[in-house]
Amino acid sequence: MRGRGSVPLPRRGAGPAPPRAPGRAPRPAARRRPGGRWAQERLPRPPGLRATTPPPQRQASAATSVPREDGERGAQRPAKRPWEGHTTLVSTGPLVPSFLAVGSEAQGRRKSWSVRTYTAEDFGPLTLLAEEIHRLDAGAPLLDAARWRYVCSDPHADPESYFRVAEARDGDLVGFGYRFDPPRPDGGRFRAVQVVVHPKWRRKGVGTELFHATAGDPPEDPDWYLTSVADDRCAAAWPFARSLGFKKDRVMLLMERELPGTRLPESDSDARIERFLGPTAWADWARLYNRCFEGRRGFAPVDADTLEDNKPDGFRPEHVRFARVKGERVGYLFLRETSHGGFIEEIAVLPEVAGAGIGTALLISALEYLRDRGHLKVQLTVEESNTAALKMYARLGFDEVCRRIHVIKTPRRRRR
Template sequence: MWTQDLSPDQARQVRDLARQARANDGVDPLNEEAYRSLTDQTARHVIFNNNNVAIGYLNYSVRFATGQFVVHPEHRRRGIGTGLWRQLPSSPPVGLWAFGDLPAAQGFAAARGLRPERGLLKMTRPLAALPQADIPPDLVLRTFTATDADELLALNAAAFTHHPEQGQLDQAGLAARLAEPWFDPAGLILAFDADGMVGFHWTKQVDAHTGEVYVIAVAPRAQGRGYGKVLLAAGMSHLATQGLPTVVLYVDTADQTAVRMYERAGFVTVHRDVRYIPIQEQE
């Protein structure tokens, strides 16, 4: 049965289920939006229980028309995943995320007439021997303050016009992220020229060993000037000062300009997330 309001115990059970799947598969079965929706009512949920314990979970984002599901490793190949998938509406068509695009996910998708439509690369590099980038004389870098919120949102919207998730960041979404335990104003680096904000690099400490290039954005009017490279170097330098040995990032495979920038900065791909859609929607 669908619900949009999970109890604290249900949310805890979903996190426990995801943790067990992650330990088994080596990849998290849910993304940040799904985890946030466990408490903010921004998605719809189906939980499959066995003796009052969650062994299957489906997350459906109406806003992004995407689904994510996970089945406990000890209860797979029993039709639970298929049953969850069948709960998704057929109209409008829903994209199904496969994080890590593991062989089992590929087989599941192929057997149900789903084909890859979008990909995200997870890339990583050590936070040592970092590339340097000279800051142009007309560019000023500083850290975020609360008064920068409106300008940051406007720049983000302009930079990610065609991005289905990041481009929809609004005041509520920004406020939620600023309230996260991991948020550090010193890790949100802004770039300005004479006409205002031209870019930002939002970094994130994932755990005691890993930092993340959470978001890099450059205003359309300033693209092609190398500001992305400057912001990338500044953000990685900040993460290195926190004593973190490794940095990761996620980038859309369609954004080859960004992929090449990261490759030139020493990042390598460690896995790929794939969004599958019904084959008739792709043709």
Template sequence: MDVTEVTRTDHLDPTQISDILALARAADLADGAQPLSEHVTLRLRPDDPAPVDHLIARDPAGVPVGYAQLDRTTDPAAAEAELVVHPAHRRRGLGRALVDATIAASTGADLRIWAHGDHPSAAALALDLGLRRDRELWQLRRPLGGEIAEAVLPPGVVLRAFRPGLDDEAWLAVNRRAFADHPEQGRWTADDLAVRMAEPWFDPAGFLLAVEESTDRLLGFHWTKVHGTVTPGPVDPLAETSIPDPTRGLPEPVGEVYVVGVEPEAHGLGLGKALTAAGLRHLRDRGLNRVMLYVDESNSAAVALYARLGFSRWTTHVQYRLAP
């Protein structure tokens, strides 16, 4: 193994951040799947307050060729990790070294490790280390040129755009209730919302809210996103890869059903289908030809809804688990 060491730190300097982003880009181009998820890449930023561990493997010249991030912020008894190995340095034991270092750093926690793209080498390594397949996250896609259902809202409910600074608290409250059982989405804080609103891709016009017309009470939402476009404004040195772009290298932008949520008290009104359709129509009106979304394989109701709306599975991300 041509690696001198795997080091662990809780802070990255700008050079380290740039090197890790370059490493992730190289893996993305080789594999056709971004190796690090959105929240992991956001936590590379030097101003991110989350106390995560960064494990970096370097070659003899000191260049990072492997990276893992270990996050224990949501539960002190649990930990979650993601890792990436440079394509030119694979099949040399580096992935195993990073996983071993991650397990050691997790200090007996209930550890979960994501493998994006369900790569065979990740499955083989998991088998060798006794990690079991615990969760699947599907990426679904559909063209936007076909038929899109009408966005039929219940009487007394209207759509409007999200208003930054005015709708934040109401949205966070509904998001928490709508995703109370979701391991990531239901834990979003004001900081999580703010950091995404500061991203170059954020567009409040594509953040659709379903509200009671008489009271403006929030009942549901569809937050859309566009990958592969450039937003005018100040240049952010991390903007290009601050949010992983699963469409990198494709010839055109791709829309995303970023998150759809409904207030539990409003279930049964058909808002989920109506909001999804409204977002798809918004993305098509922006000139996009295709759209994607992420959904847990175990969420049979959501999978069935998206299938009825014309989505098909594109790829799979797998979470492996090492229980203490």
């Protein structure tokens, strides 16, 4: 008993509960186990989830009987409350994306494919695979027989050492990867890697293993970097490159023009267009290439012997055209002929004569040649920031087909 006006003393266990840190799960309910010991049941919770206890519910009966081994009903003991010993998981953050879950699940299963080194016997099946992939996915690079020979004949490529193919258990090819290691003017190198996987075999880890097997170990050069291309028509290309640590470097536009039934404009330039002839043709090509592309990322100087020794299969003198002004060759154009049409590989003009219509004259000459050869269309690529070239291509009837994102990955620098 206490007198009027006296202050009650706090009883043991009474009073408000101490504040709980925000986001912290409450203590799970404790119950008395047989044996007289108090224990708490804790369930492991995955990352991003917190544990909560459901609100108490009204009990239908306060006691239940425990059956004994002999079948008779034993003594009465308090019934287990429904919220004791249970845990509910509530999301408190972003869950794992579905494509990552699929990849981890595929890694846990037994693989039905393997990655091996490219051999000369893979040439035929690989070209058929590349054409089928391009038919199913327009964003995949089109590598027909002529284009694949051109890739394998690159002076900075070593197919039997660095090219990789993914092969299923039944022996069919399901993907491939190739790379180039061209030198830089400062003596260093960069590595261009491209991975192509059949749409039915994507999101199974094939592309990731192909990439690491093709790219190999990075060299000791601190300025070394990786490059690749992601086509915006392939929805999986850019997310795949980003998952590997690549970042956007520049955007190239793929442009196309129909050849039959269209009229080509006439050039108003004073430049004279001539074919790839003469004893100094290879030397002039190397000189113009070095002067026009010097200073750009990925540039590697070449000489006449290198160009002549590594000319692509199916090369013809008509595939290279020079522009001559006042007795000097000031620009050139290089094209390829494939089973799907013509492709303008390079078009370059010296900076001191740029804007005089020389590039237009070179391109019109190439379009006339491809049309006379019976090709239905011609394609080329141009950098998105090259506004002068974009205006020229628009005047000549070229339309944008897609955007190709050139991505780059630089090595992490170690802290000193």
